[in-house]
Amino acid sequence: MASTSCRVNPDVNSRRRLWGDSGGYCGNPKCRTYLFPDDLDVDFGELAHVIPASPEGPRGVPLSEVSAKDRGHHSNLILLCANCHTTIDKAPAPYPAEMLYGWKLERAEEIQIAVSTPVFQTRAEVRCHIQGLLDDNALIHTRYGPVGDPYRQGDPILWIRHARSTIVPNNRRVLRALDANRHLMTPEEKQTLAIYRLHVEQFESRHVLDDFTTGTERFPEGIQNIFLNEEMTSRT
Template sequence: MPLLAYDYCWRVNLACPRGAASPDLHTQRRLFAASAGYCQNPECECELFVDAEGKSVHVAEMAHVFAASERGPRGAGGLSKAARGAFENLVMLCANCHTIVDKAPAAYPDAMMLGWKSDHAEKLRALFGVIAFDSRQAAREAVEPILAKNRAIFEQYGPHIEAAENPESGAAERWKRKMLTHILPNNKRVLALLDANRTLLLGDERNTLEIFRQHVDDLEGFHIENLKNDAARFPIGIVSILGD
């Protein structure tokens, strides 16, 4: 199930002609979030989004651990089609790794592939530094650089820039790529950090956190699932959250 250039919507790109064994849109979103934009094979971990001749292209593919059919790679009897298309039975790989694991299934058993997924999640948690801090200042020092990075990306590539008015400039594709590879994963990191340090938040800040959570969810719905929605506005209070 190769993913094509961003000219096509994420929903079409991730579609799988497997009927009930095809993951639904919610599962597709979870897979994307779990990968954080990298192949989940620990020996690869290549970026799933690349720039090629001025176009942003993603090479991500959803790989079934137990095949979508009993006759496929790592086929297993007794699994329903819904179970085969569930989040727990899927990993996000680059096109090369997906081809390899399916052509040599004996070398890549189900336990190994599921291990890749859990190990990838542990690496991300460690990378994100999601811990409970002892003070508001320490928590702020962890959150602020991430928010600043997202702000800088928005100011340089956001849909408000002059180049975005020219459909041939490639600005829209660059913004889409920045959103998928940086802003959305960073938003998840901020949410994880704030949730882990919720006890340090004041009353108004907890409300700001929940508004930000809905903003993030709406952004994912738009950029990943191609849903047309009136996104919850970015709460300006998130910029100074955990501040003095």
Template sequence: MAELAHIIPASTNGPRATEGADLTESERADPTNILVLCPTCHTMIDKGYSQYPAGELRRWKERSRRARAVAFGTPQFTSRAEARAAVEPLLGANRTVFQLYGPLDDVFDDTRADQWGRHVVDTVIPNNRTLLQLLQSNRDLLTDGEKATVDIFAIHMKQLEERHLEGNWTPGSMRFPDAMNVILKGDG
């Protein structure tokens, strides 16, 4: 069971009202001013409103929004550092698979090739899909050069999937763009 709790109260004399004295009635009713809480927490924050200022409740709401985005969809980040923190483990896992089992020039090892094929399907392709979703959802954080890198990565990804999921071994597939390794590093 949940209740809709106002961060800044609907009335001008409720808990935390002084923090939003300049808000209009419609701004007080806006969903951005509403927090979903259990009845116990709703009562607790309203009775102890000095311990739960509006800023803290907004941070709770934002933390909850991000957690839901991660659990149920693709998160949108507010900084390049946050986005990099999300893509780095995926890139790292893929890099490890490639270093252990990836194709090498002039090395023809059936065991290595079998392991590569299995790990591409089980790890690399799912990670690539997540990476592409993250990068496309946060395209506004990318530089123009990084946007071009993501576009190249999308082609590489499609060709890798065609090879390993559909059996299309057409020669000339695009390799993983090295610039992906440093995507979202620095200020851009």
């Protein structure tokens, strides 16, 4: 009888990617323990599976749904301190897979903002940085996007394809640029940013996870004009 607990351990590349994606801190946003103690050549990090290495583990699903190879891939791993690793596996119910994937995404976003997203000196520079991304998204929406209510797609196949491959990553790049340059925003633009963030999160839920329960916040028109004017009325 074939074993149902077949597992593939993470390879070296997956481990390196996981450490890079984590920034060296526990992936639990409520913990954030630094995993390298001072003056010691050791670390306290533990590689935790989101979907367990074997179907019998916490948050387990059959091998027919997630292969053994995919279970060992970096996309299914999260770096945690020993305490958080024990907690999510000993009491998995409050820590579903969707939550852990969310932790990974949040950490990646934080690192992108802190390290690779430019912080500009002028509003014009920010606008120039995001203009092409907004233009690409607008073109796709005009050609293939939803028309009318309820949500009906002009060309369902092409819309989903371009939404996932272009609009979703472009939305995230725009959001990172806006977050990194909040110091240049007016109070009104900060309110627009909050609405845009909600739109981005709900758009991803619908078009990537096929989850329509999170809401349908529409794209805020204010984003089309954000950072266009040179002068700011105030900086708060």
